[in-house]
Amino acid sequence: MTADTGGREGWRQGWARRLAALTGWRRLALAAFCGGLAALALPPLYLFPLLVPAFAVVFCQLGGARNGRQAALIGWAFGSGHFAVGLYWVGIAFLVDAERFAWAMPFAISGLAAGLALFPALAFWLTFWVAAKSRLTGPARVVAFAAAWLVSEGLRGWVLTGFPWNLIGSVWAFSAETMQLSSLGGVWLLSLITVIAATAPAILAQPALRPGRAYAFVCLALLLPAGSWGYGAWRLAEAPAVGTAVVEEVRLRLVQPSIPQKLKWRRDLRAGHLRQQVRMSLAPGHEDRTHIIWAETAIPYVLSMEPVLQRELAAIVPPGGYLIAGALRVLPEQPDGPIWNSLYALGSDGKIAATFDKAHLVPFGEYVPLRALLGFTKLTAGSRDFTPGPGLQTLKLPGLPAFSPLICYEVIFPGRVKSASAEAPRWLLNVTNDAWFGDSSGPYQHFASARLRAIEEGLPLIRVANNGISAVIDSYGRVIDQINLNDRGIIDAELPEAAEAKTLYSNAGNWLYLVELIICTCVIFVLRRFA
Structure with a gap:
């Protein structure tokens, strides 16, 4: 290892240690900020590169949690910021009849964000628990975090009638090509690769990993969205031209x-x-x-x-x-x-x-x-x-x-x-x-x-x-x-x-959600054993 390489790695590891060492309100404030930053990747802004600092930083913070309660609080703070920024518009409905309901606007936004934040809190707690039980580090821990996030999104779409608004996979809705992967595994598959790609750079700051393997995993993770776009471009190239396949006499x-x-x-x-x-x-x-x-x-x-x-x-x-x-x-x-x-x-x-x-x-x-x-x-x-x-x-x-x-x-x-x-x-x-x-x-x-x-x-x-x-x-x-x-x-x-042929997701529906979680479990096992 050259001195220059060691210096770069020391700089990254130093920052990761500082993030993990934060406590109290500073820890929660930074996590909430990261959640709000991640919300800027959602429609209509689509600032998806911001997902990398948002998820990588909060993942480093998660590494500093000493118990499940601390992990859940970090996730809850992240979720509160994420949903407050992503769903601020809900409060506008309270201004339609402002004389009767304007007073409730701040309570509605903050209450909704705080309630929905329980789902990311669960994802962070699950990640901590699984990582502690199985001694997961590096790439395996990243995939476990993505799987836990997917569990939280699935529950959010079901608990108390469900509210699957702004699933993280929707950050790719700025073009038809980037959305086509949902024909295979639904928006769930888009969410999964999004969290893996956004979180993976955090492992470059972990000193226990071999640099070559860490860089290889990060490159592979960042290529997932590119591969998704490639699949989408191919699928659309095979599709009928826009506006040509129509129902006659309607x-x-x-x-x-x-x-x-x-x-x-x-x-x-x-x-x-x-x-x-x-x-x-x-x-x-x-x-x-x-x-x-x-x-x-x-x-x-x-x-x-x-x-x-x-x-x-x-x-x-x-x-x-x-x-x-x-x-x-x-x-x-x-x-x-x-x-x-x-x-x-x-x-x-x-x-x-x-x-x-x-x-x-x-x-x-x-x-x-x-x-x-x-x-x-x-x-x-x-x-x-x-x-x-x-x-x-x-x-x-x-x-x-x-x-x-x-x-x-x-x-x-x-x-x-x-x-x-x-x-x-x-x-x-x-x-x-x-x-x-x-x-x-x-x-x-x-x-x-x-x-x-x-x-x-x-x-x-x-x-x-x-x-x-x-x-x-x-x-x-x-x-x-x-x-x-x-x-x-x-x-x-x-x-x-x-479409002439039914999509895989149309045939299998949300059973594919469970299949994706099973595949994640297998990948975690492989990474844990060989990484």
């Missing part, structure tokens, strides 16, 4: 009215909002459309109780086609009973051909958990909590390929966007309303999740927002056309075809 019109959330439910404006969407639907070119699609709760009335409105809206429905739109639903015989956030298919005869009720409701937005105890009311209009629907369905309408409807954030759940018991859908329809979150990161993050679901399932996805990002996305996650956040407009497009 011509859609998507309507994004961009109605501010503060005005959306005002009684004196609701009729005007409806007329605005009717005018947009009847804009030139309407005569060539077969189906019109509006956003979540685009119809600001309980449509199931409005037969006259149903007949009036039938005037914009193309002959033999449908208006597919969101609206509230109640049972006519129980107008004060259960209420659903629903999607309707209205035919040209003015009759409702099909409905779908949102099953995955947003806590505090659509219902209040422990309402009697908390004494809190939901953020959305009306005093009643919504009732969850029966679950995922495949809707079949004459003249349309079967599709899986998804309302709002139902699209963020990997492996849970289509019914396993019904006929396989040929496309996904996501109607949403991101106007709640203003000009923030939230709508871009929501859109990135939707694109990932299209790639995972090998199905095109049509996305219609009141405000947000409305788009036509093909089965490879490529955006054929879109309306940007805060823009008002329409998209006239043909429906893309589903």
Whole structure:
């Protein structure tokens, strides 16, 4: 070893020791800072190189934990910073009705971040426990940390109905090529290689490792995202050209009215909002459309109780086609009973051909958990909590390929966007309303999740927002056309075809998540034995 090499290694090891030796508030503050830094890699900024200092530094800190409690606190601080920066936009919803809810905004952001941070805390604790029991160091410990992170993301997507928003694999949603690996192993596989690549440089500061092996592992880890891009480039090169594989005789019109959330439910404006969407639907070119699609709760009335409105809206429905739109639903015989956030298919005869009720409701937005105890009311209009629907369905309408409807954030759940018991859908329809979150990161993050679901399932996805990002996305996650956040407009497009071959993830679903964890366990065993 030359003196220059030894000096460089001594510098790195010195910094690693200082990071590991931090205690008290300094340790937690640095971990929280690293978590916030990592959040800048998420949509819409995509500053993914920042993941390396963020994860490498906090991994060095983890090396200084003397027990599981300290490891969990480091992870909790990292997660608190990560979710506070990544989900700050949630607080904007509390300003829509500021007189009633603005006071709760800081509590909502800090409480959500602190609660979700329990999952990274678990990942750090698991890493410490496994490393202590198995005496893991170097590359084996890095892979164990990535596997523990994957466990925490999986649990976050399931516990208490789940909230798999901003899974770390979504940092690659800035291009279609970098996302294609999700067709093999879902966003979970992207998350796994991301954490390995971002954490690996930390082992260069560990004195017990042979420099040659350490550098080889770091180079291999950093090549994982490059290999993912290479696979994506190859897969897209084999795919049909953008916009060429379409369903014949299906011509859609998507309507994004961009109605501010503060005005959306005002009684004196609701009729005007409806007329605005009717005018947009009847804009030139309407005569060539077969189906019109509006956003979540685009119809600001309980449509199931409005037969006259149903007949009036039938005037914009193309002959033999449908208006597919969101609206509230109640049972006519129980107008004060259960209420659903629903999607309707209205035919040209003015009759409702099909409905779908949102099953995955947003806590505090659509219902209040422990309402009697908390004494809190939901953020959305009306005093009643919504009732969850029966679950995922495949809707079949004459003249349309079967599709899986998804309302709002139902699209963020990997492996849970289509019914396993019904006929396989040929496309996904996501109607949403991101106007709640203003000009923030939230709508871009929501859109990135939707694109990932299209790639995972090998199905095109049509996305219609009141405000947000409305788009036509093909089965490879490529955006054929879109309306940007805060823009008002329409998209006239043909429906893309589903991919010719089903993806591996579409066939196996979240069983692949477990397979990935098993493979990680095998890799850890090999690295522990031979590294």
